[in-house]
Amino acid sequence: MRTAYHEQLSGLGVRLAEMCGLAANALDDATRALLEADLSLAEQVIASHEQIAVMSRQAEETALRLLALQQPVAGDLRRLVCAIHIGADIERMGALAVHVARISRLRHPDCALPDDVRASFTEMGAGAVQLARTAREVLLSSDPEKASRMHKLDDAVDAEHRHLFTLLMDHNWQDGVCSAVDVALLGRYYERFADHAVEIGRRVVFEATGGMPSTKQLA
Amino acid sequence: MRTAYHEQLSGLGVRLAEMCGLAANALDDATRALLEADLSLAEQVIASHEQIAVMSRQAEETALRLLALQQPVAGDLRRLVCAIHIGADIERMGALAVHVARISRLRHPDCALPDDVRASFTEMGAGAVQLARTAREVLLSSDPEKASRMHKLDDAVDAEHRHLFTLLMDHNWQDGVCSAVDVALLGRYYERFADHAVEIGRRVVFEATGGMPSTKQLA
Numbered sequence: 283m284r285t286a287y288h289e290q291l292s293g294l295g296v297r298l299a300e301m302c303g304l305a306a307n308a309l310d311d312a313t314r315a316l317l318e319a320d321l322s323l324a325e326q327v328i329a330s331h332e333q334i335a336v337m338s339r340q341a342e343e344t345a346l347r348l349l350a351l352q353q354p355v356a357g358d359l360r361r362l363v364c365a366i367h368i369g370a371d372i373e374r375m376g377a378l379a380v381h382v383a384r385i386s387r388l389r390h391p392d393c394a395l396p397d398d399v400r401a402s403f404t405e406m407g408a409g410a411v412q413l414a415r416t417a418r419e420v421l422l423s424s425d426p427e428k429a430s431r432m433h434k435l436d437d438a439v440d441a442e443h444r445h446l447f448t449l450l451m452d453h454n455w456q457d458g459v460c461s462a463v464d465v466a467l468l469g470r471y472y473e474r475f476a477d478h479a480v481e482i483g484r485r486v487v488f489e490a491t492g493g494m495p496s497t498k499q500l501a
Numbered sequence: 502m503r504t505a506y507h508e509q510l511s512g513l514g515v516r517l518a519e520m521c522g523l524a525a526n527a528l529d530d531a532t533r534a535l536l537e538a539d540l541s542l543a544e545q546v547i548a549s550h551e552q553i554a555v556m557s558r559q560a561e562e563t564a565l566r567l568l569a570l571q572q573p574v575a576g577d578l579r580r581l582v583c584a585i586h587i588g589a590d591i592e593r594m595g596a597l598a599v600h601v602a603r604i605s606r607l608r609h610p611d612c613a614l615p616d617d618v619r620a621s622f623t624e625m626g627a628g629a630v631q632l633a634r635t636a637r638e639v640l641l642s643s644d645p646e647k648a649s650r651m652h653k654l655d656d657a658v659d660a661e662h663r664h665l666f667t668l669l670m671d672h673n674w675q676d677g678v679c680s681a682v683d684v685a686l687l688g689r690y691y692e693r694f695a696d697h698a699v700e701i702g703r704r705v706v707f708e709a710t711g712g713m714p715s716t717k718q719l720a
Contacts, residue, residue, distance in 0.1 A: 346578065360565070366585065370586065451679050460670050462678045463682065467685055470686060
């Protein structure tokens with residue numbers, strides 16, 4: 283009985299890692315759709331979110347069932363409560379990828395991104411996707427050291443996000459208000475996606491050590 | 502022992518309601534600071550967020566302790582897991598109020614809002630604050646009918662948010678790119694704040710009935 287329980291617990295971790303991989307792929311595709319004004323790819327990102335949402339609900343149900351049936355304490359209890367938070371973080375990441383895809387769809391056949399900011403979004407996209415893939419690995423390995431290093435990658439995303447705002451706030455911005463609004467919101471979506479991935483890393487550290495590393499400043 | 506436990510469980514609900522009231526006040530003050538370019542009020546919102554963050558951590562610790570010591574099942578288990586989610590929602594609401602306050606602070610002594618959108622933010626602010634106050638009441642009363650009615654109020658916030666975007670995307674927008682970016686992000690913060698309040702209502706319905714009402718479309 284106890285063995286079956288531990289299998290279910292580790293199965294839950296594997297399932298969350300899988301969801302995290304799907305969220306990474308969703309943002310990767312959404313970024314490509316954004317850069318290339320690829321409508322069908324954008325539609326695909328939007329349609330495939332349901333899978334992450336369903337998996338997130340299933341993960342929470344599994345966690346609740348294990349809490350009810352096994353009444354875990356200490357480490358296992360912490361792990362289940364973390365799993366509940368992580369499921370919510372991943373679902374949000376998927377929703378943010380959908381937001382990116384929706385802006386591509388809205389502006390199609392035009393590209394939502396002016397040339398000046400393409401490099402920024404290529405960078406932020408790569409960084410945010412890499413953070414989600416690292417979160418996926420960390421969920422599988424439970425490696426608190428790797429989790430702690432995620433901050434560095436997030437700092438790079440934040441730096442690019444700040445750079446984007448200097449471009450937007452520059453008096454030489456030539457691409458009009460509509461485009462600036464899209465770019466500002468898109469920047470926010472990437473930043474939040476990255477923050478959720480970092481939050482997953484923090485929770486894995488919490489699971490492994492029982493101590494929660496300090497939170498980011500109110501992203 | 503069982504009575505002390507139920508007292509702690511209902512104490513947790515009261516504590517969450519209190520936090521929700523603080524988040525409502527934070528956004529109310531942040532909205533006033535935004536409309537009146539009131540720097541000291543903006544600073545006050547920013548400084549007071551720590552209280553919500555601390556209370557949120559304490560609420561989660563209480564929930565974890567009750568899960569570990571009492572090993573609840575069925576309704577009580579659902580209630581504790583909801584409490585964990587709700588604490589996270591409220592902390593996020595507080596963080597969004599801080600974001601609003603930070604934009605006021607950044608633009609001071611100017612007002613971040615052009616005249617054309619003041620009415621929109623007055624409306625969205627009032628709606629979002631009312632949603633948070635309704636969430637507070639619902640946490641105290643556990644009234645699923647009142648919780649279900651929150652959607653209507655949220656629809657009004659969403660309608661105002663859409664109206665804001667028609668103003669922004671209008672070719673007659675006269676207030677420049679910088680201002681448009683502020684307005685777009687501020688609109689997003691109010692919309693998300695309202696969504697978290699609605700989410701709390703949904704969770705109270707879930708607690709009371711065991712069935713989760715359908716989620717909003719990916720806000």
